[in-house]
Amino acid sequence: MRSTLAGPRVLLRRLREVMAEPINAQERLDKIVVLIAANVVAEVCSVYILRADGVLELYATEGLNRDAVHKTSLKVGEGLVGLIAADARPLNLPNAQAHPAFAYRPETGEDAYNSFLGVPILRAGRTLGVLVVQNQSHRTYFEDEVEALQTTAMVIAEMVAAGELEAIVQQGTKLDLTRPMHFHGVALSDGVGLGHVVLHEPRVVVTNLIAEDASAELAKLERAIARLRISLDDLLASGDFAQHGEHREVLEAYRMFANDRGWIRKIEEAINNGLTAEAAVEKVQSDTRARMMRQTDPYLRERLHDLDDLAHRLIRELMGRQHGPVSESLPQDAVIVARNMGAAELLDYGRDRIRAVALEEGGPTSHVTIVARALGIAAVGLAENLVSLAESGDAVIVDGESGQIHLRPAQDIENAYAEKVRFRARRQAQYRRLRNKPSITRDNVDISLQLNAGLLVDLPAVSESGAAGVGLFRTELQFMVASSFPRMSEQTDYYRQVLDAADGRPVTFRTLDIGGDKVLPYLRAIQEENPAMGWRAIRFGLDRPGILRTQIRALLHAAAGRELRIMFPMVSAVSEFHQAKAMVDREIKHLRRHDHKGPERLQLGVMIEVPSLLYQLDELFDVVDFASIGSNDLFQFFTAVDRGNTRVAGRFDTMGVPFLRALRQIVERANAHNTPVTLCGEIAGQPLQAMALAALGYRALSMSPAALGPVKAMVRGLDLGRLSARLLPRLETPGALEDPRALLRAFASDNDISL
Structure with missing residues (x-):
């Protein structure tokens, strides 16, 4: 026979009154279990809270022996309570003692009770405890009773999250929410x-859990979902955030979930049971997360992330909060x-x-x-x-x-770690003492160490680190942080400040490298199957000559009377360099025609990051003043490893023999043409990789400011002739060099080189 149920909404109203009372945490929990027991006509209601040591401790009970509170405990996975915590799912049994997981605790006096209903206390899908009701009669609890208990568990979860239970934690224990x-x-x-x-x-913290008016909350939900759907449709239509295939897939998944009636129906049910719209979204998502976190299928785990993001976005819509x-x-x-x-x-x-x-x-x-x-x-x-x-x-x-x-x-x-930070600070101080010392190997080979930069805040590091100059200045960062396209006068002022801050040291400006994974918020993106290999960098500049011409003109004005180095990115054919150089030549003529002073010395180069240039090196080095290697993209295209794909991140080893041979080929041809070449990819900033690059023949490396000290320390301890003699013959002999990293580490260890 069914119990006389007061209903979740009545229970929530009474719980709200208890939550507002000026009483301590233990008294509040004691009142909550009494209320729940009365609501579902249960003879027992108990709350178990998960501790940091993986033990569920009885924190409050109505119906069991009160002396067992804070003394009775079960491990996660032990007994029915432990099983609920492990699975994060409700357990509804007419005869609990017949269940194989049943574990009897004599101090509680629960042997007289047969029917059992337990639900996990969840927050953001994380189990914080278990809420249980029991009766002597053999019965199965009804669906609305399960729903009432789950809804009440949210209130207890917020008590835990707010730290209210910390006051009654037993000495020597901690709650799981605070677990390291x-x-x-x-x-x-x-x-x-x-x-x-x-x-x-x-995540917006939902503090208003209990609704005054269910119909008003349902209307609020309907309006928020409508706004959410419109915003997703707009994003997909505009393409502003969908330029990548994977980004578009995420937005399509969001839209699918936002239109899923099953998801929305669950939220509506939670509202009808007495929750506010935002609390209902949180409850449904917490239940879903707890269930899906136990899945091993990577596709389902990814969909969980999508659902999380969508739920958080919907909660912000409901509460009128900004994103971010x-x-x-x-x-x-x-x-x-x-x-x-x-x-x-x-x-x-x-x-x-x-x-x-x-x-x-x-x-x-x-x-x-x-x-x-x-x-x-x-x-x-x-x-x-x-x-x-x-x-x-x-x-x-x-x-x-x-x-x-x-x-x-x-x-x-x-x-x-505090000691480690202090140790690092001492090491950095040692590196700073190297600032004014030359970057010369033990056998007197000069290795020019320069900085990669992209913002004015980077530039004080040029003098502070003792860098020889800026080997790569990423001009697109100024565009990426601006709210609209920078005017020519703004660009000119900016580049002039960069040159001033460099204080006479050379600066290599890379022209605008946008497209692919670098998107300007005010420039409509083009959807492409493979954006990294699509309409970006020099291709964009040559097809939109007005944008590239404006930047070139700004650079020429900014460098009046000084040296200017301009580098074109993503060049895949020498003819592209000729087209870009022709644009520079026209701008110089324009300057002279209007009696503007141009650079005292102008050098034009390319960034080698497309493998096709490896088969045009002689033609290339005949016409450029210098070249820089963008090892990040070059490796990506060389090995067909998408640098933004986390699934293949483990394959990203730039010390592989084929790639080292390609780098060796580039520097050999550059030397044959007396063309300076710098490597400015991320591998230049790692002492081990930088050691290999020096052995390959590179005499100019550009890196982040923090990397310069460690790399300089390595250079000053390196006998480059000995390393080259050990590495190069093995590199050129098939099968003689299986693990370049092992060879380099052994050499560093044998020669006391700091890495």
Whole structure:
């Protein structure tokens, strides 16, 4: 026979009154279990809270022995309560003691009770505890009773998340929500950052859980879903954020979920049971996340991320919150935690407050990684489920050397990393002492060390680090952070400031390299199957000559009376260089015609990053003044490894023999034509790889500011002749060099070279 149920909405109203009472946490929990028991006409209601040691502790009960509170416990997976915590699913049994997982605790006095209903206490899909009701009679609880218990569990979850239960935690124990967690990701940018979590797309904390008027909440949900659908349709129609195939797939998945009646129906049911619209979305998503996190199918796990993002977006719509964080509220030691983010988004935060970046995705050569390195910010990527397990304000350590992330670290780990930071500071001080010392090997070979830059904030590092100049200035970053296309006068002022800051040292300006994965917010993107190999860089510039001509003119004006080095990116044929050079020649004639002073010395070069140029090297070096190798893209195209695809990130080894042979071929042909060549990809900033590049014949390397000190220390300890004699014959002999890294490490160890 069915119990007389007061209904979830009545229960929630009464719970709201209890939550408003000025009582302590234990008293509040005690009142909650009494209310629940009365609501579902249960003889027993108990709350178990998950501790950091993986044990579920009885925190409150109505019907069992009150003396067992804080004394009875079960491990996750042990007994019925432990089974619910492990599976994150409700358990509804008419005869609990007959279940094989039943575990009897004599101190509780529960042997008299047969029927059992337990639900997990969930927040963001994470199990924080278990809520149980029991009766002596053999019965199966009804669906609305299960729903009532799940809804009530949300209230308890918020009590845990708000820290209210900390006051009644037993001495020597901690709650699971505060449990230290460790993630092993991929090191993206060197450094160690200690600070507090700032979620890049922060989950809005839903504090108003209980609805006054269900019909009003349903109407609010309908309006928010309509706005959400329109915004997704607009994004797909405009293409602004769908220039990549994978990005378009994500938006299509969002739109599919936003129109899914099953998902919306579950939210409506939760509202009808007494929750506000935003609390209903959170509840449905938390239930879904708990279920899907236990899936091993990678496709389903990816769809979980899509659903998470969509649910958070819908909650923000419902609560009228903006997307993204408010920079003014950043702590002084912010660690940005995100699934992924763009370079411009990172720059929006303000450099002085960011200690590190931690990403669920992100690759070694993604542009956010490049910017993080330029800013000297530690970064780690491929940290699975980090976003869902981190809370804003959590203490966190990001180790950009080893790829480790410590969330809510234990005190001994925090102390160890604080010492590591102090040690790094001492090492950096040693590197700074090398600032004015020449970058010359033990056998007197000069290796010019230059900096990669893209913003004015990078440029003080030129003099501070003792760099020989700027080997690569990425002009597109100015365009990426602007709200509209920079006018010629703005570009001229900007480039003039760059040259002034370089204080006479050479600066190589790369012309606008947009397209592919670099999108300007004010320029409509073109959808392409393979954007990295599509309409970008010099191809874009030659097809839109007005944009490239404006930039060239701005550079010529800015460099009046000084040396100017202009480099064209993504050149795949020598004829493209001739076309770009013709544009420069026309602009110089325009300057002279109007009596404007141009550069005192002008040099034009190309970036070698397309393999087709390897078969045009002699023709190329006959006509260019210099060349730079963009090893990131060159390796990507050389090995068919998408540098933005996390699935193949493990294959990204730039020390493979075929690639080293290609790099050797380039520098040999450049030397034959007396054409200077610089390598300015990310491998130049790693001491081990830089050692290999020097052995291959490269005498100019460009890197991030933080890398210059370690690379210079390596150079000054290197006998280059001995290394070349050991490496080059093996490189040229088939099968003689299986593991270049092992050879380089052994050489460094034998010769006491700092790496």
